[in-house]
Amino acid sequence: MLRLENISWSTPDGVKILDGLSLSIKDNELTVITGPNGGGKTTLAKIIAGIEKPTSGKIYLDSVDITDKDVTERAKMGVSFAFQQPVRFKGITVRRLLELAHGGKMPEDEICNVLSRVGLCAREYTEREVNATLSGGEIKRIEIASVLARHTKLSIFDEPEAGIDLWSFTNLIKAFEQIRETLEGTLMIISHQERILNIADTIVVVGGGTVQRTGSPAELNDELFGGRFTIASCRKQEALFQ
Amino acid sequence: MNDIAKKLLEEVADFSGEFKGAYNIRVDGTCAGRQSSENIDIQNKEDNPGLVVRIRPGTKKETVSIPACVTQGGVDDLVYNDFFVGEDADVTIVAGCGVHTETGEAARHNGIHRFILGKGSKVKYIEKHIGTGEGNGTRTIDPVTEIIMGEDSTLEMDTAQIGGVDKSSRTTTAVLEKGAKLLIRERLLTEYSQYAETDFKVELNGEGSGADVISRSVAKDNSHQVYRSIIIGNAPCTGHTECDAIISENGVVDATPGLFARNEDAALIHEAAIGKIAGEQILKLRTLGLTEEEAQNTIIQGFLS
Numbered sequence: 001m002l003r004l005e006n007i008s009w010s011t012p013d014g015v016k017i018l019d020g021l022s023l024s025i026k027d028n029e030l031t032v033i034t035g036p037n038g039g040g041k042t043t044l045a046k047i048i049a050g051i052e053k054p055t056s057g058k059i060y061l062d063s064v065d066i067t068d069k070d071v072t073e074r075a076k077m078g079v080s081f082a083f084q085q086p087v088r089f090k091g092i093t094v095r096r097l098l099e100l101a102h103g104g105k106m107p108e109d110e111i112c113n114v115l116s117r118v119g120l121c122a123r124e125y126t127e128r129e130v131n132a133t134l135s136g137g138e139i140k141r142i143e144i145a146s147v148l149a150r151h152t153k154l155s156i157f158d159e160p161e162a163g164i165d166l167w168s169f170t171n172l173i174k175a176f177e178q179i180r181e182t183l184e185g186t187l188m189i190i191s192h193q194e195r196i197l198n199i200a201d202t203i204v205v206v207g208g209g210t211v212q213r214t215g216s217p218a219e220l221n222d223e224l225f226g227g228r229f230t231i232a233s234c235r236k237q238e239a240l241f242q
Numbered sequence: 243m244n245d246i247a248k249k250l251l252e253e254v255a256d257f258s259g260e261f262k263g264a265y266n267i268r269v270d271g272t273c274a275g276r277q278s279s280e281n282i283d284i285q286n287k288e289d290n291p292g293l294v295v296r297i298r299p300g301t302k303k304e305t306v307s308i309p310a311c312v313t314q315g316g317v318d319d320l321v322y323n324d325f326f327v328g329e330d331a332d333v334t335i336v337a338g339c340g341v342h343t344e345t346g347e348a349a350r351h352n353g354i355h356r357f358i359l360g361k362g363s364k365v366k367y368i369e370k371h372i373g374t375g376e377g378n379g380t381r382t383i384d385p386v387t388e389i390i391m392g393e394d395s396t397l398e399m400d401t402a403q404i405g406g407v408d409k410s411s412r413t414t415t416a417v418l419e420k421g422a423k424l425l426i427r428e429r430l431l432t433e434y435s436q437y438a439e440t441d442f443k444v445e446l447n448g449e450g451s452g453a454d455v456i457s458r459s460v461a462k463d464n465s466h467q468v469y470r471s472i473i474i475g476n477a478p479c480t481g482h483t484e485c486d487a488i489i490s491e492n493g494v495v496d497a498t499p500g501l502f503a504r505n506e507d508a509a510l511i512h513e514a515a516i517g518k519i520a521g522e523q524i525l526k527l528r529t530l531g532l533t534e535e536e537a538q539n540t541i542i543q544g545f546l547s
Contacts, residue, residue, distance in 0.1 A: 049529060075531040087526040090486065091458070092544035100540065101530045150530065 001027055002048065002154060002186065007057035008209075009043055017043045018054070019209035025154075025202075030180055030187040032200035034224070039207040041190045042084060045158045048188075049081035050074040061154070078153040084162050084190075086143035088131050094142055095126045101149040117182075118145045118175045137168020141175065148179070157189045161196070197224060243267070243274050246313040246342050246374075254338025254370045255309035266293055268310035271319045282306050282333070292322035292354075295335075299328030299360060307336040315347025315379040322354045327395075329360035338370040341407065343379035350382040357388070359395035359422075367399045373406030380408045387414040391422035393448065402429040403438065404546060411439045418479075420448030428457040429546045432465035432493070442471040446479035446508070455483040460542050461493030472500040475508025485514040488545060490538075 002025040009018040018040045025031050033041050046052040048059065050071040059067045066074055089097070098114060099106050106114075112122035118141035128134065130142060140160060147155050160176065161169055173195045179187070180199045189196055197203055203220050205213040213220060243251075247269045251257035261267075264282035267275040271291070278284045281301040285294050295306060312319050325335060335357075343349035359365060373381030389397055403410060416424050424444060432438050444453045453473055461467045473481035487495040499512035519541050527537035 051525060051529075071525065071528040072531060072533050075529050079529075081529045083522075083526060083529075087520070087522045089523060089541065090545050091547045092541070096544060100527065100532065103531065146530065 001025065001060075001062060002188075003060040004044075004048070005058045005060070007044075007047060007054045007059070009040075009047060009052060009054050017209055018047070020057070021206070021210045023204060023211055023214075025186060025188060027153075027186050028183065029201040030183060030189065030199060031202045031204060032197050033188065033190045033204050033206055034192055034197060035206040035212065040209045041206050042158055044206060045081065045156050045188070045190055048154075048156055049079055051081070075152075078185075080147040080150045080152045080155040082143050082147045082155070082157040082160065084158040086139045088134070088139065090129065090131050092130050093127050094130060094145075097130050097142065097146055098149045101146040103150075106149070114145045114149045117148055117179060118142070119171050120145070135165070135168070137164045137172065140164050140168065140172060144172075144175065144179075148184075151184060153185045155185060155187050157187070157191075159190050159192070161191060161193050194225065243269060244313060247274070247311050250311040250313065250340030250342060250372070250374065251309050251338075253372050253374075254311070254340045255307050255336050257309065261307045263305045263307070264295075265307040268308070268319075268321060270311075270313055270317050271321075279304065279306075281331075284308075287322055287324065290322040291320060293324070295323065295325045297325065297327045297331045297333055299330055301328065301331040301333055303332060305334040305336060309336065309338045309340075310351055310353060311340040311342070312349045312351050313342050315343035315345035315349050315377075318348075318350045318352075320352045320354075322356070324356045325358065327357065327359045327363045327365055329392075330362045331360065332364040334366045334368065336368045338368070338372075339383055339385070340371070341373045341381040341383055342375040343381060344375035344377045346377045346379045348380040348382065350380075350384070352384040352386070354386040355388070357390065357397065359389070359391045359397060361392045362394045363392070364396045365398070367397060369399070369401040371401075371403040371407055371410070373408060381406060382409045383407050384411045385413070389414070389416035389424065391416060391418045391424060391451075393419045394421040395419075396423045397425070399424075399426045401426070402546075404429065404431045405433060407436065407438070409437050411441075413441045414443070416444045416453070418444070418446050418448055418451035418453065420477075421450045422448060423451070424453040424455075426453075426455045428455075428459070430457065430459035430467065431462070431542075431546055432460070432467055433462040434465060435463070436465040437467075438465075439468045440470065442483070443474075444472070444481065445474045445476060446481055447476045448479070449477045450479065451477065452480040453482070455481075457485045458487070458545055459485070459495065460488045460490070460546060461495050462490050464492045466494045467496070469495065469497040470500070471498075471512070472502065473510055473512075474502040474504060475510050476504045478505060478507030479509070481508070481510040483512045485516075486545075487516040488542065489516060489518055
């Protein structure tokens with residue numbers, strides 16, 4: 001179990017983003033973190049991955065205090081993080097990236113399996129470089145594949161739907177629906193999307209630097225989709241595909 | 243052939259005790275083995291040290307290897323190798339060079355390679371340079387490559403200098419006739435106090451000719467690289483030159499791409515980017531469990547692959 005106790009974090013110029021946030025993420029469940037922009041969701045994800053250090057508070061993974069562990073140490077302990085804006089690498093192929101994630105050579109069928117889970121054909125992508133020739137949707141899916149290839153106990157996805165074209169958007173949602181069906185370990189997704197929220201076991205609404213509500217999609221349905229927390233533009237985008 | 247020579251040849255030309263097809267092995271300025279094939283003839287050059295390699299028209303899928311190495315300090319080897327590639331031939335030429343010294347004395351290899359490509363011929367040219375050994379003796383490799391490309395010929399040059407060479411001046415010139423295509427890929431790693439200079443000059447003289455000159459380099463520690471690349475478009479043609487460099491510690495890169503359009507229909511592009519490794523790249527690899535140092539090495543290795 002992942003447990004955050006009284007986490008606070010401020011920007012270098014003193015703006016408070018997280019303010020005494022406490023949260024428990026259950027094992028082997030899909031938890032979706034949602035809430036208004038600027039409410040601290042991405043900061044929360046980065047704090048769990050060790051990319052940002054909290055100014056106060058404690059983080060426990062399976063009862064082990066990981067607050068002072070750095071990014072590499074947490075990764076080795078089983079924390080994975082998919083970036084909202086995936087990084088590109090000249091000269092590093094999709095195969096190499098997946099094998100770095102996996103921690104060693106991967107047989108073809110395993111590479112094929114990981115890529116097909118994000119809707120990509122291994123034959124077309126394995127030897128391609130993770131560089132600027134990949135579209136926004138392609139790089140997003142490879143980013144997600146790099147997390148899936150790790151098979152870790154906790155996988156965090158920071159707004160997988162952000163910054164991609166509409167066609168890729170629907171495919172990405174489908175990919176997450178499939179990932180949900182074959183859930184491995186604990187998944188945590190930062191998202192505004194209704195279809196992602198609907199496949200959650202637990203939804204956590206973060207706003208104003210703290211947890212505002214926690215519950216199942218059924219429990220939070222009215223509050224979330226009644227417009228209290230969602231962003232109008234996202235609802236519109238979602239409506240296009242229904 | 244001693245173990246140092248064998249090791250150098252293995253590194254620069256994938257030597258595993260023998261070569262398939264035609265070859266000439268040069269060790270410390272002398273010939274350590276030669277074999278011609280039915281289609282590829284290797285002879286001594288008459289006016290200078292070096293070789294004349296003649297590839298018959300229509301030769302297909304053959305490889306000729308002419309690696310050279312300097313295995314000790316105090317050797318300054320100069321060699322002139324000429325390649326005449328017959329019409330419609332399709333061959334691979336491997337010409338790596340390794341320089342080793344551990345006596346404190348300097349060791350140098352200067353290979354001047356000339357390629358004359360017949361109409362419609364196709365050449366893949368692979369050139370790998372390394373320096374090895376302990377001590378302060380300077381390891382120098384100064385390759386000169388002159389390429390004369392006949393109508394509709396193609397040359398793909400893959401040149402790499404990955405570590406160990408203290409000083410190098412790498413000069414490549416090419417002249418392209420109608421429909422000829424040239425692709426050059428350079429990879430360069432300098433570290434410590436090494437110095438490397440690269441000069442490319444490509445003249446696109448024939449209609450429909452095209453050149454793509456791409457350099458990726460990493461300058462670490464206190465090393466210094468100078469990159470100059472000039473493409474001259476004298477006809478309706480396409481030219482692209484790109485220098486992409488990573489600098490770390492006190493590494494220095496001076497890049498000067500130059501385009502000279504001498505025809506209204508010459509389409510020429512240059513790109514140059516120099517910078518340190520992006521922090522985000524390191525961070526991404528750390529989230530996969532790599533340490534910062536492992537991440538840096540992985541990024542550099544990929545960039546130069």
